[in-house]
Amino acid sequence: MILALRTPDPYTAQLMAIQWFPGHMHKARKEMAAALPSVDVIIEVLDARLPYSSQNPMLDTxxxxxxxxxxxxxxxxxxxxxxxxxxxxxxxxxxxxxxxTQTEPGACKPLLQLLSARFKPMPNQLKPRVAMVVGIPNVGKSTLINALAGRVIAKTGNEPAITKRQQHVRLNDHWSLKDTPGVLWPNVENVNSGFRLGAVGSVRDTAMDSTEVCLTMLDYVQVAYPAGLIARYGPDIIVAHDSTQTLERIGKLAGCLGARGHVDYDRAARVALQDFRTGNLGLITLETPQMQSVEEALVIEQRAHKAAAKKHKREARKAGRKR
Ligand SMILES: Nc1nc2c(ncn2[C@@H]2O[C@H](COP(=O)(O)OP(=O)(O)OP(=O)(O)O)[C@@H](O)[C@H]2O)c(=O)[nH]1
Ligand SMILES: [Mg+2]
Structure with missing residues (x-):
């Protein structure tokens, strides 16, 4: 199923381009590259609700x-x-x-079994093998480490950038784990990915406009998963696929009112986003493999368009200098 995407006007798109690459992420990227030679296997944690957008192309390299x-x-x-x-x-x-589901006791056993099956200990192996856990912020890397270790070793929290530096954990005689800080790439080229990363909470809320992020989420959810919205907010919540009106209704229901009784969209957006993030709107995945193909083609087109515009500008400047 390919659903129409919210295509923000160029001004909004520019505003929304994520420019959230705190210093510790830059450092984390360098440290990860430095640690790689001693790493045997990379465990990349993705968000099941965003299997495409939570991949970090930088990690692939x-x-x-x-x-x-x-x-x-x-x-x-x-x-x-x-x-x-x-x-x-x-x-x-x-x-x-x-x-x-990393928060369920014992849920990470299949991962331990997979590690043991794929990487059998070598006869003369003196040191444990190293698995490095990587991924974007707030995806659940530290939770996975704790689940694998069966005790709380790494600090976790429901906001991005909790882990600030690498942490090494000895799991058993055969394995040790490296927790790493979440890394986002400096500029998310696909604007839609940026919005969706905001929706799941992998970008600091203050780095994006919550109302825009929420409207993007609602645009998708009310077409792809209307039953969850209706179950949460009632049968009249969806207004002919107009997510702004849906948000207005959520605001009224949740009592997010500002001056003269008008809905405070920012507060309403936070309520709806929280409902989405905690599963109160049902089991939702915000992207499909088809969407990935469509959006990647669009990014390539935009890149070519940008390059052509840049070239045109450069040539015009050159011509101007010659005159
Ligand atoms: N529902 C649910 N929540 C999870 C799962 N895994 C992790 N979480 C929650 O997601 C939030 C983030 O988890 P962390 O382990 O701190 O994420 P992280 O990737 O280490 O985050 P940074 O260190 O900030 O990059 C926490 O509130 C976890 O409880 C899961 O499988 N299901
Ligand atoms: Mg962490």
Whole structure:
């Protein structure tokens, strides 16, 4: 299913381009690259609600040909049908995919089994193998480390950029784990990905306009998953696919009113986003493999357009200088 995407006007798109790359992420990227030679396997944690947009292209470059496991975390919040589709789409000869609900006791056992099955201890192995856990902010990397270790070792929290530096954890005689800070790429080229990363909470809320992020989420959800919205807010919540009116109704229901009784959109957006993030709107996945193809083609087109415009500008400047 390919749904119409919210296409913000160029001004909004420019405003929304994520420029959230705090210093610690820059440092984290460098440290990750430095640690790679001693890493045996990379565990990339993705958000099951955003299997495409939560991939960090920068990590792909870093990974090179290291074997990997992709964990689709927060599977308990995602559409199970799409999780199966994405699991098949993302697995390759060298990368296994596992969907996990990391907050459930024992839920990470399949990952331990997979690690043991794929990387059997070598006869003369003196040191434990190293698995580095990487991924975008707030996706559940530290939660996964804690679940694998069976105790709380790494600090977790429901906001991005909790982990600020690498942490090494000895799991058993055969394995040690490296927790790493979440890394976003400096400029998310696909504006739609940026909005969706905002919706799941992988970008600091103050770095994006919550109302725009929420409207993008509602645009999609009211077409793809209307039942969840209706179950949460009542049968009249969807107004002919007009997400602004839907947000207005959510604001009224939640009592998010400002001066003269007008709905405070920012507060209403935070309520709706919180409902989405905690699963109160049902099991939702915000993207499909088809959307990925369409959006990637669009990004390539935009890139070519930008390059042509730049070239045109440069030539015009040159011509002006010659005159
Ligand atoms: N529902 C659900 N919540 C999860 C799952 N995994 C992690 N979480 C929650 O997601 C939030 C972020 O988890 P963290 O482990 O701190 O994420 P992180 O990737 O280490 O984040 P940074 O260190 O900030 O990059 C926490 O509130 C976790 O409880 C899961 O499988 N399901
Ligand atoms: Mg962390």
């Amino acid at each position: 870093l990974r090179a040909d290291k074997p990997g496991i992709r964990v689709l975390a927060k599977a308990d919040l995602a559409d199970p049908v799409l999780t199966d589709i994405w699991s098949a789409a993302l697995s390759t000869d060298t990368i296994d995919v596992l969907a996990l």
